[in-house]
Amino acid sequence: xxxxxxxxxxxxxxxxxxxxxxxxxxxxxxxxxxxxxxxxxxxxxxxxxxxxxxxxxxxxxxxxxxxxxxxxxxxxxxxxxxxxxxxxxxxxxxxxxxxxxxxxxxxxxxxxxxxxxxxxxxxxxxxxxxxxxxxxxxxxxxxxxxxxxxxxxxxxxxxxxxxxxxxxxxxxxxxxxxxxxxxxxxxxxxxxxxxxxxxxxxxxxxxxxxxxxxxxxxxxxxxxxxxxxxxxxxxxxxxxxxxxxxxxxxxxxxxxxxxxxxxxxxxxxxxxxxxxxxxxxxxxxxxxxxxxxxxxxxxxxxxxxxxxxxxxxxxxxxxxxxxxxxxxxxxxxxxxxxxxxxxxxxxxxxxxxxxxxxxxxxxxxxxxxxxxxxxxxxxxxxxxxxxxxxxxxxxxxxxxxxxxxxxxxxxxxxxxxxxxxxxxxxxxxxxxxxxxxxxxxx
Amino acid sequence: xxxxxxxxxxxxxxxxxxxxxxxxxxxxxxxxxxxxxxxxxxxxxxxxxxxxxxxxxxxxxxxxxxxxxxxxxxxxxxxxxxxxxxxxxxxxxxxxxxxxxxxxxxxxxxxxxxxxxxxxxxxxxxxxxxxxxxxxxxxxxxxxxxxxxxxxxxxxxxxxxxxxxxxxxxxxxxxxxxxxxxxxxxxxxxxxxxxxxxxxxxxxxxxxxxxxxxxxxxxxxxxxxxxxxxxxxxxxxxxxxxxxxxxxxxxxxxxxxxxxxxxxxxxxxxxxxxxxxxxxxxxxxxxxxxxxxxxxxxxxxxxxxxxxxxxxxxxxxxxxxxxxxxxxxxxxxxxxxxxxxxxxxxxxxxxxxxxxxxxxxxxxxxxxxxxxxxxxxxxxxxxxxxxxxxxxxxxxxxxxxxxxxxxxxxxxxxxxxxxxxxxxxxxxxxxxxxxxxxxxxx
Numbered sequence: 001x002x003x004x005x006x007x008x009x010x011x012x013x014x015x016x017x018x019x020x021x022x023x024x025x026x027x028x029x030x031x032x033x034x035x036x037x038x039x040x041x042x043x044x045x046x047x048x049x050x051x052x053x054x055x056x057x058x059x060x061x062x063x064x065x066x067x068x069x070x071x072x073x074x075x076x077x078x079x080x081x082x083x084x085x086x087x088x089x090x091x092x093x094x095x096x097x098x099x100x101x102x103x104x105x106x107x108x109x110x111x112x113x114x115x116x117x118x119x120x121x122x123x124x125x126x127x128x129x130x131x132x133x134x135x136x137x138x139x140x141x142x143x144x145x146x147x148x149x150x151x152x153x154x155x156x157x158x159x160x161x162x163x164x165x166x167x168x169x170x171x172x173x174x175x176x177x178x179x180x181x182x183x184x185x186x187x188x189x190x191x192x193x194x195x196x197x198x199x200x201x202x203x204x205x206x207x208x209x210x211x212x213x214x215x216x217x218x219x220x221x222x223x224x225x226x227x228x229x230x231x232x233x234x235x236x237x238x239x240x241x242x243x244x245x246x247x248x249x250x251x252x253x254x255x256x257x258x259x260x261x262x263x264x265x266x267x268x269x270x271x272x273x274x275x276x277x278x279x280x281x282x283x284x285x286x287x288x289x290x291x292x293x294x295x296x297x298x299x300x301x302x303x304x305x306x307x308x309x310x311x312x313x314x315x316x317x318x319x320x321x322x323x324x325x326x327x328x329x330x331x332x333x334x335x336x337x338x339x340x341x342x343x344x345x346x347x348x349x350x351x352x353x354x355x356x357x358x359x360x361x362x363x364x365x366x367x368x369x370x371x372x373x374x375x376x377x378x379x380x381x382x383x384x385x386x387x388x389x390x391x392x393x394x395x396x397x398x399x400x401x402x403x404x405x406x407x408x409x410x411x412x413x414x415x416x417x418x419x420x421x422x423x424x425x426x427x428x429x430x431x432x433x434x435x436x437x438x439x440x441x442x
Numbered sequence: 443x444x445x446x447x448x449x450x451x452x453x454x455x456x457x458x459x460x461x462x463x464x465x466x467x468x469x470x471x472x473x474x475x476x477x478x479x480x481x482x483x484x485x486x487x488x489x490x491x492x493x494x495x496x497x498x499x500x501x502x503x504x505x506x507x508x509x510x511x512x513x514x515x516x517x518x519x520x521x522x523x524x525x526x527x528x529x530x531x532x533x534x535x536x537x538x539x540x541x542x543x544x545x546x547x548x549x550x551x552x553x554x555x556x557x558x559x560x561x562x563x564x565x566x567x568x569x570x571x572x573x574x575x576x577x578x579x580x581x582x583x584x585x586x587x588x589x590x591x592x593x594x595x596x597x598x599x600x601x602x603x604x605x606x607x608x609x610x611x612x613x614x615x616x617x618x619x620x621x622x623x624x625x626x627x628x629x630x631x632x633x634x635x636x637x638x639x640x641x642x643x644x645x646x647x648x649x650x651x652x653x654x655x656x657x658x659x660x661x662x663x664x665x666x667x668x669x670x671x672x673x674x675x676x677x678x679x680x681x682x683x684x685x686x687x688x689x690x691x692x693x694x695x696x697x698x699x700x701x702x703x704x705x706x707x708x709x710x711x712x713x714x715x716x717x718x719x720x721x722x723x724x725x726x727x728x729x730x731x732x733x734x735x736x737x738x739x740x741x742x743x744x745x746x747x748x749x750x751x752x753x754x755x756x757x758x759x760x761x762x763x764x765x766x767x768x769x770x771x772x773x774x775x776x777x778x779x780x781x782x783x784x785x786x787x788x789x790x791x792x793x794x795x796x797x798x799x800x801x802x803x804x805x806x807x808x809x810x811x812x813x814x815x816x817x818x819x820x821x822x823x824x825x826x827x828x829x830x831x832x833x834x835x836x837x838x839x840x841x842x843x844x845x846x847x848x849x850x851x852x853x854x855x856x857x858x859x860x861x862x863x864x865x866x867x868x869x870x871x872x873x874x875x876x877x878x879x880x881x882x883x884x
Contacts, residue, residue: 091860111552237828265869356842362851366870374842386679388840400798400816409804418533427707
């Protein structure tokens, strides 16, 4: 059973080294993919629709005669929604409502109104917050087609006030995913094109005759899509390029071991590179979880993926105490952190770095993935040290506002001129001095 | 005089084409620079201090015998501050105080406290906001050494609550800039190393025995620094890679033409690629500004740079009216937008995309560059469509917080399981179902 998952103990002298080896993940850049993506982008940039059409017909085995014919009518999304089994439709609508409610709260609480204040001399300073005009959402086709991702990417944009949301989703061999189209209808996506790959990223970034240019592209995709997104960054905004998904569970030993085993599986089933780690001060509890893993694994349809992921990247780690577990969690800066313990807030207060925290034994990560409300697009690979969940703020931007009164210009002009001369920028200095009553216009 | 700066008229049929040609700016990637930066990063990553020391001695013509000897004592920063002429010191301190006050306001107004709310069944949802642990600030050496940049990069980090700020600044031939060191003292920079280039970026991103790893690197640099920052992105956070600086002035014709001419100069003097554009509905006023340009230019110490910048990238544009000027401004999405007009708020309300807006004829952009308070690190090259001024929020990150009550788990578990089965993720579904009273633990 030892081969199912690595066991570590924080008390061993080489623990930190072994932990770092376990966490190490180097995103390999494939030169061939980089080159192919660059070529497709260049052709879309120069040839527009013609290049998008050619690539789509070729890669997705389609026979479209125009990019316009690859756009889906709103009625098609509505029909997909109407075709769903009632329980599934209800679940999707309930998830969307909760995600919307959370992000509306986020919008209200995160300074979306901007601010403005006036100083004694009449000078006004502040910040204006505005939504992006138009956003593109990439949705993968085929097996990784997740309707929940449509909700998680589109709803914050909608709540932010983005005027137009354009979704692209490849439909290889013309096969459409009704759940994805239904999610687009519920989320309020404005237009849908059945295109994908680097050609879709290029079309959104540069615009074509048929597909309007967007200001930002979000959503997951394969290696070609990731390479293309990295390349168009700067022309448009992009979200983070996600690494393999991760869960870190801190458990005080009071949660049923089966629950924790299944939580580890729920991350491991994503793909072989996903990482599931459990920290616990109780070695016997770790034994019990290992027993649960061994017993439950054969029941899982995706057991091969889970087995590989747990064996290569998973770990059960015995820690000194819950305080040390929190320290290690801050070092790992995990995408998902479950604190499956009595009084989880005590430990949550000690956490500085995590994409999302799931507190208490009833909060399985899967609830957050679908319907708790907060976003499931989260920073991976230790980037929670400096980045945040996808949110309303990703679809807004800020502009500083400066109004200097005539009186204010007298005081500020002297300061600015002094510093500008110090930096050798005389036009800056003169521009400030011209507004001075004693140094203005000749 | 026609060769001084391009004249355009929005009424001409090819106007948009000509405008786009004027705005077009392609950041060229130099393969040799990319390769050199990659090599230096790789050597710093594997050899740490030794590589940093070797590169610093070679590129900056230094004879240091250890990286530790390249660290400056706090007393050296304080001595630099004490050495300044009183007016210059007062100006620097006054600028810092105003920048600090603005960013403290920003922190208070932008949701830095996070939020938390409780639903009827006891489920709690929210967002925790935390500062980054440690930030690196890159400060260029030589001619582009701007103390104002030290203030603008360090103060928001400090206000955000970053515990340690590490500044790197190359000192070619050992020459230190006292204004830069004084600014570091005022801004509260914690440690300063006299290193630069890709080796400094690598040291901050990966950490060495002497230089601690940071979570984010901000601040401007040359092409090697920019290439290195792009490469370490993901390992650490970075700020935007800035393009050439830009100013767009919208004037209703009521501002003294010399003032506007000098405002255009103040951008153009940065470098030959900087862009200065004026929009005005009054052709005679544009003639007057052109006269001012011709008369004032020979007085400017940096007239060669200004002349090239205005000739190649500047424009005076006759527009139909102020409304059209605002439409064009939104299309340009400028870094700096001056609305030099009566009742500037009327026009500011119509602006959706700008890094910073300078309202009223007394608000020269140079006041904002130094001491108005808002940040001077702003999105360039139309990226104001989707990005924001550097701010306190760039030194904070958010974590979602989800606590689902036992009762909440009954309702949410069914929704999550239904959607997880729909996505073929059975472990996700089972993980949620185990928390149901009728479907839990065997």
